[in-house]
Amino acid sequence: MLSPEAAIQIAFLLLTLALFFVIYNLPKKAFSKLRSNTRATSQSSRHFLIGAQLLSRARATRHRAAADSLAKEAVAEADKALSLLPRDASALILRALALDILGRRSSALKSLDSALTPPAAKSLSKREKGDALVKRAELQLSVNRRRRVDSALMDLVEAVSLTRDNPKAFCLLGQCYEIKGMINEASQAFNEAIKVQPDCNVAREGLDRLKS
Structure with missing residues (x-):
């Protein structure tokens, strides 16, 4: 049977180990979350840039069918960006502009409403x-x-x-x-x-x- 002094020492040791575990793992978790957020931001930006290029080409072409095809691709890229960062105002605006080319004005308005509503609007x-x-x-x-x-x-x-x-x-x-x-x-x-x-x-x- 442990003496009271030994029991106190063991409890103190366990508490020390627990605190060390918490202190050691918190930075790892924070870094992991930051790395995940950075990856999502990078991937979202990539989809946004591709979509912006497609939108520019859709606006430049004089052929209706080609413009519609490019605009649909732009919408798809904007949706991919939004799947990673749902409150990205830039991607929402990109989506609205592409939908406008397709004549889907009500959907374009909804996308702009989302972009211009906090917290998304704060990034503009x-x-x-x-x-x-x-x-x-x-x-x-x-x-x-x-x-x-x-x-x-x-x-x-x-x-x-x-x-x-x-x-x-x-x-x-x-x-x-x-x-x-x-x-x-x-x-x-x-x-x-x-x-x-x-x-x-x-x-x-x-x-x-x-x-x-």
Whole structure:
């Protein structure tokens, strides 16, 4: 039978060994998790880059069938990226742009909604978020101009507050104001577009409509 002193020594030894085991294994687990996250990020980035190249080719081609085929491949690569990092805003935007080429605007809108909702949106720069807002507004107006004009208007007001060098944003903003009968605001938006891009025909045509 162990003496009380021996029992205390054995308990102390076991406690020391347990603490050593915890201290030794925690860094290994943390490193393993970090390595796993790094691998997922690297693989996701690879799929995103391939998808971006496919999207660029889809936009460049004049052949409808080829554009659709390339856009479908871009969507597939975006989905692979999202399977690794589900909240990757860039991959969600890539997916939306490719779906738009395919004419799947409702699905494209859902993808943009996800990209522009926290926490995904936090990873976007001002320029990226502004461009995404403009694209969402454009899709909203194309799906249902009258019903979605207010939502599109909110997106565009935020977009031009983030970046003021996007003529398309000001043109769409002008069109939204025009739809709502806000002539002064529409005129100001079209004029802002011309300041950014003096040869902007869409803005000039908008101003001509307002004068007629």
